Amino acid sequence: MAGSGHLKLLRPAAFYMFAPLRPAGGRAAVKATFCTTVPPPSISRYPVPPKKDLPEDIAAVMEEVEAKGGFLPNVFKALSHRPAEFRTFFAYYNELMNKETGGLTKADRELIVVATSMHNQCLYCVVSHSALHRIYSKKPTLADQVAVNYQNAELSPRELAMLDFALAVCRSDTITDQHFLSLEEVGFDREDAWDIGAIAAFFALSNRMAHITDMRPNVEFYTLGRVARPKGDGGSK
Numbered sequence: 001m002a003g004s005g006h007l008k009l010l011r012p013a014a015f016y017m018f019a020p021l022r023p024a025g026g027r028a029a030v031k032a033t034f035c036t037t038v039p040p041p042s043i044s045r046y047p048v049p050p051k052k053d054l055p056e057d058i059a060a061v062m063e064e065v066e067a068k069g070g071f072l073p074n075v076f077k078a079l080s081h082r083p084a085e086f087r088t089f090f091a092y093y094n095e096l097m098n099k100e101t102g103g104l105t106k107a108d109r110e111l112i113v114v115a116t117s118m119h120n121q122c123l124y125c126v127v128s129h130s131a132l133h134r135i136y137s138k139k140p141t142l143a144d145q146v147a148v149n150y151q152n153a154e155l156s157p158r159e160l161a162m163l164d165f166a167l168a169v170c171r172s173d174t175i176t177d178q179h180f181l182s183l184e185e186v187g188f189d190r191e192d193a194w195d196i197g198a199i200a201a202f203f204a205l206s207n208r209m210a211h212i213t214d215m216r217p218n219v220e221f222y223t224l225g226r227v228a229r230p231k232g233d234g235g236s237k
Helices: 056-069 074-079 083-097 106-119 123-137 142-152 157-170 177-184 190-213
Strands: 015-021 029-035
Touching (some): 106 123
């Protein structure tokens, strides 16, 4: 689950709904009814509190993320249903995903999320973190490859070893010294292994919360990092 950058998308201003009409004694006809509004997309199967009802600190976080990225990722809205858990979730998220220490880049971290979320069949996290990987890595196709089959993706030996370890944690395999040796052979140390495992473990929680809440990705995520962003738009979180 993630913050994001901003890209304005054209959305349909109207759509047609067709309903059969059956005149007396005649054949069924079709009438087009013109509707000028589109129903808002679903965010969560749980109630999403209005911003005015949120604690001040959570409302402030949301305003900052939206101002920086240009839209508010639905994970913030969905998890605001439980403010205490919201705070805990994003505190740990920031420790894992936004730290500047260790041998993992931000693109590495996002790729781990894509691969493990694919295994857990989490639509929200695959879509949103693929977008973040595209932004950080400047590689518009690699996350898509990983989301289908990371073992057939255009990965470096370092990235492949990283994802092998992450998937072993994700699957709850028995972790042995050989797993650590495989990481060390491509330049990772034991602290990096902790980070890889912690990201895989944390997003096992995140993926399952997305399933429980039926969290849906914002439409903006689908094109982020694929096309040029208009100048002046905010960056990603």
